[in-house]
Structures are given as C-alpha cells and as structure tokens.
Amino acid sequence: MIATAPVPSQPALVDAHGRTIRYLRISVTDRCDLRCRYCMAETMTFLPRRALLALEEIAIIAERFIARGVTKIRLTGGEPLVRRDVGELARRLGARIGRGLDELTLTTNGTRLAGHAAALHAAGVRRVNVSLDTLHPDRFRFITRHGDLAQVLDGIVAARAAGLAVKINTVALAGLNEDEIPSILAWCTSEGHDLSLIETMPLGAIDEDRVDRFVPLTRVFERLATDFDLIRDAHRTGGPARYWRVAGTNTRLGLISPLTANFCDGCNRMRLTTEGKLYACLGHDEQVDLKAALRGGGVAALDAAIDHALAIKPARHAFAIGPGAAPAVARHMSVTGG
Template sequence: MVALYQPMLKPAGAGAMTDPFGRAIRYLRVSVTDRCDFRCLYCMTEETTFLPRRDLLTLEELDRLCTLFIGLGVRRLRITGGEPLVRRGVMTLFRALGRHLESGALEELTLTTNGSQLARHAAGLAAIGVRRVNVSLDSLDPARFRALTRRGDLAQVLEGIAAARAAGLKVKINAVALKGLNEDEIEPLMVWAHGEGHDLTLIETMPMGEVDGDRTDHYLPLDQVRARLAARYRLEDIAHRTGGPARYVRVAETGGRLGFITPMTHNFCEACNRVRLTCTGTLYMCLGQEDAADLRTPLRHSEGDEAVRAAIVAAIARKPKGHDFVIARNARPAVGRPMSLTGG
C-alpha cells in the first residue's frame, strides 16, 4: 500500500508556477515505468533493454513527488509509461492520488495506455475518480496491429476499450499516422471511433530514441492527412482543449471530434503548460529538449520538502520556449531518450 504523503496543499485555484515565458505550469505527466508489453515500431527497438527495477522511484516516492507538484499549482495529472498498467501495484498509486481529487486540489487524474490491461482495471480507475483515458490504437486490422506493435492483440485492446466505456470512462483514441503503414486506415479509424462515441487524435511520429529503420520512411505530415479528409468531410475548427497539445475539429458528417498533434509541421509550444516526470525521478521541462532536473537525489537525501521544491522551481525557471524537432533521413534522433522513458 502506498503511504499517503500529506503536506499542506494550496487550495484549488491557487497560483501555479510560471515559466520564463509567462506560461503557468498546471499539467504534469508522470511515467511510472519504462516497461511495455508492446514494442511499437515507431517507439522502440525490438530488443529494447529496460531499466533495472532498482533505478525506478517507488510508488511512495511517486506519490510524494506528485503531491509536491500539486502543492505548487499542478491541477492536471496524467499517468503514463511505457505501459503504466504493467507496473506492479500501480492501482495503489492511483488510489493514493485519488485523495487529491476528493479534496479539490487536483482537477483531473487521467491515464494514457495501450489498452492491453485496461479490461482488468477500468472499473477500479473509475471508482477512484478517473473520468477519461487515452488509448493508443494505430490499426483496426488484427494482423497489421500485431505487426505495428510486434506483439499486441487487437481483441484484447478492444475488450479494454469496451470495459472502459462500460465503466463510464470517456475514451480518446490516439493514433500515430504512419506513411505506408496505416495511412489508408485513418479514415476508417475515424469513422469507427466516432461511431463508438470516442474522439480520435492523430499524431505525427517524433524523432525520439533509437528505432529499427529510418523514421523518414514512415513520416506522414498531418497537414496532408487533413487535406485528404477535408476533400470528403466538412471539418469545422473548434475551441475544444483537453490540456494537451492537440488542436481539434468537428467532423460534420460523423459528429465526432478529430484532433491533430503536429510537433513536426506546426510547433505547438506557444501555450505549453506541461512538464514530464520520468520513472527515475528526472524532470524534463520540454519533450523535445535534453535539459532535465534530477529530483530523485533531493527526494532521497532530505527529510523535508524544501530541497525538492527548490529543485522543481529552479527547473521550471529553465523551461525553454519550444522544441527543435526535425526529421531528416539518416539523422540522429533529436533526443536520445526513448518515448517509453519520458512518457506520452
């Protein structure tokens, strides 16, 4: 059981940390593990070596850090991985964090998952106060899905999505648009998602970490995808936001929402209110930059919270204006760490 960490928290609505560009930091994404039961082509190599378990923060330490961030003004918390639901005991962390929803200090606790373990946990997540989840799903064809994930079972993921819906969770489908791999499925995936009552967000592949092959072979600019869809559907720009980088349209013919995350073609940094904490206690102020702050050391070597708070505030003061992602043939990744370590 995660021991509840109980410092005095600011009331809901209290002032947030502010970065050098005047952006209030309200959103923390926390990777609880770098491990995953899939090996998606665009995310990692087939023979990925995961971190030794001793390098990971304990669930109690993750709870403590999240609680400190909430005390500093974070109002949205997203649990990510790797695949977060493969972390042993992770539901005890969700239950511990749920107290901040009950108190009103935290507005939203959400999850990004590949869906493989969702059927087992959907009802429990809903009971804790999770109201929505993002599920990564790049194909509705079982054989193609297994090829893209190298080992995923589409039926298992669809079962998880159904369980989430039955538990009352709002599901958003995330799909990475991949030239020559799933671009022919984008329209059917949108129609399916909207027919099931799910939003769909499309994502451009990002140059993070080593993968097998060259990313440029499958990089698909989303402005091309939008243009193709606009030739058949009426896309209406809307102001809907979920706290993340997606920009949404409503598809008139389906009635559903379609989001675009475009780190390559259209920088989305101007309003970034997010920072990312890894499972090792490293805080990245920007997904596309290497600058980071070590929070594990002050966390483990101080009895009080002041050293950790000071490290967090100093890190936010270094948050850059934006990332420098570029995809070029045979180029090294823009950042060396894999997405599975940083979190989605």
C-alpha cells in the same frame, strides 16, 4: 527518510518564458508489453526496478505539484498498467480531485485495460487515452511486433462499460496506416470516441528510418476534410492538440503536429520519469533529479529542484526529421512518458 511534513505553498509554476505549468505527466514505468516499431527497438534494455521511484515518492512529488498549481495529471509509461501498484497510486491521486486536482487521466496501449477499467473509474479516472494505430489484426501485429488487437478492443469495451470516456491516439505512419485513417475516424464516430492524430516524433534510436514513416498531418487533414464535415472547435484539454468536431457526431478530432505546426508557445507541461527525472521539455535533455532532491532534502529540496526546472525549460523543442537526421534526444518516448 523522506520528510513529509507540510510546507507552505510556493509560488505558482511559471517558467522563464511566462508559461504557467498546470499539467504533469508521470511515467510510472519505462516497460511496455508491446514493441511498436516507431517507438521502440525490438530489443530494449529497461531500467532496473531498484532505480524506480517508489509509489510513495511518486505520490509526494505529484502532491507537491498540485500544491503549486498543477490541476491535471496523466499517468503514462511505457505501459502504466504493467506496474503492479499503479491502481494504488491512482486511488491516492484520485482522492485529490476537487482538492486542487481537476483531472486524473491515463494513457494505455489497452492490452490490460479490461482488467483495470472498473478500478480506474473507482479511483477517480474518468478518461483514458488508448494508443491504437490500426483496426486490422495483422497490421496491428506487425506494427506492435506481437500484439493482439482483440485484447485492445476488449479493453476499450470494458472501459466504456465502466463509465470511462475513451480517446484514441493514432500515430500517422506512411506505408503502414495512412490509408486507414479515414476508416479509423469513421469507427470512432460510430463508437463515440474522440480521436487524436499524432505525427511520429524523433525520440530514441529505433530499427527503422523515421523518414520513411513520417506523414505530415496537413496532408492527412486534407484527405479527411474531403470525407468528413470538420468544424473547428475551441475545445482544449491542457495538451497540445488542436481540435475539430465531426459534424453530426459527438466525436472530436485532435491534431498533434510537433513538426508541421509547433505548439510550444502554449506549453503548460512537465514530465516526470519513472526514475525521478523531471524533464522540462520532451524534445530536450534538460532535467532535474527529483528523486535525489526528495531523498536528500525532503519537500523543501523538492521545491528548489522544481524551481530550477522552471528556469531551464526551453522556449521550444528542436524536433526535425530528414535524411540522416539523428533523433532529437537519445531517450525513447517510453522513458519520458507520452
């Protein structure tokens, strides 16, 4: 039986390096209905459903983080919208907006967004990040192995119609979409979307060599700067991106570059997996089992486990891409959450 009685607020979430944790990313499932080549192997083994946190447990953990100072929560996966009760979770957490929580967001591949956009807005979500690496249907199908671009674009239209701001997340991939990135940014400016470009991260074994696909964002930015008037912007969302505004538009361009411009000094994040493991860093294996703590000792044990995670959070990740280099960690991005 899970103890849910109120417990006095604990000290703020400050790690051993003096960084205050304000941002929790929650992977509600490791499952995804796509198989993007840079993220997953074509054949994946997912967690059995009995291993996952129950919705009530996710909510209790999230609410405890809010009580200790987290102001932003992102629901992610895998693909969060494949979990049937994700709408109920969004409603429960959305009810905390203005009562400790400033923002509730969601990252999605967009395939199911059209059917969920209105409910997400009603729950309190005001922005979604949509993973989209190309605007060419055939290329999209190749990158995702079987995806339908039209579904994603319909989802984006539905999101905007429901009142959700949309930020596009694009992983820069040599030989796949590097040539298209200026066109993607131009499309974002015409549609009123922000765009975040991301360097591919060495997480989990995949069927391809990441060295062949890695594109440094320094190179991408140099190309974009010749086509667009980019003005440095001090805007921060609580994530690792550095921002520029595209002059004459409402679009911001964000760069997330874990390999060419390490951003760990300002890290304010922790990640909760769908099975209840709290990872202090995306690029390390240090974690604590919040599911075991909650089920074994209730909220007091949960607080103690969170404190332990703060103590072991490393100063920086150890990402590296090169010939023969193994992934930084064995788990795939879909396990920890984007």
